[in-house]
Every structure is written in structure tokens, then in C-alpha cells.
Amino acid sequence: MKKNKISKNWINRQRKDIYVRQSKIEGFRSRAVYKIKEIDEKFKIFKHVNSLVDLGAAPGSWSQYAATKIKSEKILSIDLINFNKIKNCQQIIGDFTNEDCKKEIKNYFNKKIDLIISDMAVNTIGNKNIDAIVTGDLCMEAMNFSLDTLQMNGKFVSKIFMGSSFNEIVSQAKKYFKDVRVFKPLASRKNSKETFIICKILR
Numbered sequence: 001m002k003k004n005k006i007s008k009n010w011i012n013r014q015r016k017d018i019y020v021r022q023s024k025i026e027g028f029r030s031r032a033v034y035k036i037k038e039i040d041e042k043f044k045i046f047k048h049v050n051s052l053v054d055l056g057a058a059p060g061s062w063s064q065y066a067a068t069k070i071k072s073e074k075i076l077s078i079d080l081i082n083f084n085k086i087k088n089c090q091q092i093i094g095d096f097t098n099e100d101c102k103k104e105i106k107n108y109f110n111k112k113i114d115l116i117i118s119d120m121a122v123n124t125i126g127n128k129n130i131d132a133i134v135t136g137d138l139c140m141e142a143m144n145f146s147l148d149t150l151q152m153n154g155k156f157v158s159k160i161f162m163g164s165s166f167n168e169i170v171s172q173a174k175k176y177f178k179d180v181r182v183f184k185p186l187a188s189r190k191n192s193k194e195t196f197i198i199c200k201i202l203r
């Protein structure tokens with residue numbers, strides 16, 4: 001399909017989408033907010049949470065939602081691309097996979113973290129199988145980081161794609177965490193391979 005045809009389809013889909021409309025009414029920057037909201041309502045991920053890292057945060061709807069749930073001002077939002085400041089959130093613009101970025105996150109908290117959420121994904125306009133593998137790698141990298149930085153009762157939530165690395169990621173998660181669930185929120189488009197992994201309590 002030609003590029004301008006893809007963007008026309010994208011604009012039409014956005015216009016019809018109830019989550020897009022709802023996010024505009026409620027002042028959230030992206031329809032993605034309803035994914036984390038649904039995950040939170042089902043798995044209570046923000047319960048007893050005072051510190052949070054949001055990986056792949058731009059344009060910022062997950063961090064906006066987190067700021068309504070956490071009052072401690074210990075929210076750190078990271079993305080490769082620049083995005084507008086969010087009240088009560090600190091930002092790092094950088095590549096999470098870079099060791100300096102990980103160091104900066106650890107230095108900011110200087111103690112174990114309660115919740116790490118990751119919506120990191122590569123641009124899915126290209127080859128979907130390759131995108132799924134690269135996004136799976138990002139999820140694994142975030143999970144490994146969480147082993148090092150989460151407190152024992154901490155939680156890790158990440159986007160993953162159904163694809164060749166899916167089973168491997170879930171089985172690694174089960175080695176590291178006592179409680180592991182996979183959940184696709186209603187707000188996640190039916191035709192997308194996207195789903196989410198919710199991990200609680202380190203082993």
C-alpha cells in the first residue's frame with residue numbers, strides 16, 4: 001500500500017475510534033491511556049506504589065495516568081523522542097537500552113522502585129514479524145533491568161507482541177516473578193499482535 005493511502009486510512013480509523021475521542025475529552029495525550037487504565041483496574045498495579053518508571057513514555061498518556069495515581073512525585077518518564085512536560089513527572093530523553101540511561105534512572109531513585117511500566121515499541125509500519133522481535137528484545141531488556149531495580153514486592157508491566165519470542169519471554173518472566181499474567185485490554189486493537197505481560201513479586 002502507498003504511504004499516503006496508509007496515512008489516510010490511519011486518519012479515518014482515528015476519527016472513528018471511541019478511545020481516541022474519549023482521550024481528547026478527558027485530556028489524555030493518547031488512546032493508549034485506556035490500556036494502562038484497564039490493566040490497573042484488573043490487576044491493581046498502582047496499589048502501594050510510590051515510585052514508578054515509564055519506559056517508552058511519549059507522548060505521555062501513561063505517565064499522565066500515573067500522575068493521577070501517585071502523589072509522591074517519583075515518576076520518571078523515558079523516551080527516545082522529546083515530549084511535552086507532564087506535571088509531577090521527571091523526564092529523560094534518551095535510549096533506554098543505553099547503559100548511561102539506565103545509570104541515570106538508578107541514580108534518580110537511589111533506592112528500589114515499586115513499579116516499572118513499558119510501552120516501548122519500534123515503529124510498526126515495517127515488517128510486523130521483525131517489529132515483534134525487536135519489541136520483544138526491548139521487553140526483555142526492561143525485564144532484566146527490573147530484576148536489578150525493583151523492590152521484592154515490585155511490579156513490572158510491559159507490552160509484548162504475539163510472535164516468535166512470545167513464549168520465551170513469558171517463560172523467562174515466570175522464572176523471575178511469582179505471579180505472571182498475559183492480558184489484552186479492550187483498548188488494544190483487535191487486529192494488532194500487541195498484548196501485555198503483568199509480573200508481580202520477584203522470586
Ligand SMILES: C[S@@+](CC[C@H](N)C(=O)[O-])C[C@H]1O[C@@H](n2cnc3c(N)ncnc32)[C@H](O)[C@@H]1O
Binds near residue numbers: 055079120121
Ligand atoms: C506506543 S509509544 C508509547 C505510548 C505511551 N505509553 C503513551 O501512553 O503515550 C512507544 C514509544 O516507545 C519509544 N521507544 C522505543 N524504543 C525506545 C528505547 N530504546 N528507549 C526509549 N523509548 C523507546 C518510542 O519512541 C515511542 O514513543
